Amino acid sequence: IAGITQAPTSQILAAGRRMTLRCTQDMRHNAMYWYRQDLGLGLRLIHYSNTAGTTGKGEVPDGYSVSRANTDDFPLTLASAVPSQTSVYFCASSDSTSNTDVDTQYFGPGTRLTVL
Amino acid sequence: GQNIDQPTEMTATEGAIVQINCTYQTSGFNGLFWYQQHAGEAPTFLSYNVLDGLEEKGRFSSFLSRSKGYSYLLLKELQMKDSASYLCAIMDSNYQLIWGAGTKLIIKP
Numbered sequence: 001i002a003g004i005t006q007a008p009t010s011q012i013l014a015a016g017r018r019m020t021l022r023c024t025q026d027m028r029h030n031a032m033y034w035y036r037q038d039l040g041l042g043l044r045l046i047h048y049s050n051t052a053g054t055t056g057k058g059e060v061p062d063g064y065s066v067s068r069a070n071t072d073d074f075p076l077t078l079a080s081a082v083p084s085q086t087s088v089y090f091c092a093s094s095d096s097t098s099n100t101d102v103d104t105q106y107f108g109p110g111t112r113l114t115v116l
Numbered sequence: 117g118q119n120i121d122q123p124t125e126m127t128a129t130e131g132a133i134v135q136i137n138c139t140y141q142t143s144g145f146n147g148l149f150w151y152q153q154h155a156g157e158a159p160t161f162l163s164y165n166v167l168d169g170l171e172e173k174g175r176f177s178s179f180l181s182r183s184k185g186y187s188y189l190l191l192k193e194l195q196m197k198d199s200a201s202y203l204c205a206i207m208d209s210n211y212q213l214i215w216g217a218g219t220k221l222i223i224k225p
Binding site: 040041042043044045048058059090096102104105106107108109110 | 120146147149157158159160161164166203205207211212213214215216217218
């Protein structure tokens with residue numbers, strides 16, 4: 001069982017380009033999340049999905065979009081990358097069954113993105 | 117506003133005990149999580165507290181005082197592999213996790 005996989009592991013991208021970060025989980029978890037982690041700051045939530053077919057905005061959603069067509073996949077798209085989006089991106093999932101449920105989040109290995 | 121404070125960095129000696137503190141002010145409280153993150157890796161779950169008191173799990177223990185907005189993570193019998201960042205996170209009234217910046221723990225032989 002792989003848990004959560006993310007691709008690519010790292011990427012260098014020119015400003016203005018479109019980029020999709022992939023995230024797949026095989027734990028059949030309902031909820032999935034995208035975070036960014038920057039030096040000196042805590043993890044910040046970009047977007048989340050409580051169940052397939054639904055998505056919601058987190059703390060820092062601007063410049064990012066997500067989709068949740070099925071339970072396993074939760075891609076994050078940067079429509080037109082900017083240097084301030086240089087960060088490490090983590091995908092996570094949890095077995096929460098509603099948006100009022102407390103459950104542990106499990107993280108993928110991360111994608112290190114550099115926008116020049 | 118929401119605020120979570122942790123020391124930026126701590127140093128301890130192999131075999132010793134270290135306590136990492138976390139203080140918080142958040143809109144609502146549905147529990148406090150501690151995660152461990154080795155450099156270049158993903159955060160991994162350590163503990164969850166929602167009631168006041170001490171939760172012990174092997175060499176690691178986590179304490180919570182909701183009235184004081186305070187938690188600590190206690191690591192005993194430190195090993196070199198415990199060198200990592202330790203992240204404190206609060207589940208707020210919207211059931212979203214709010215994260216501290218993390219405490220980098222350096223273990224010296």
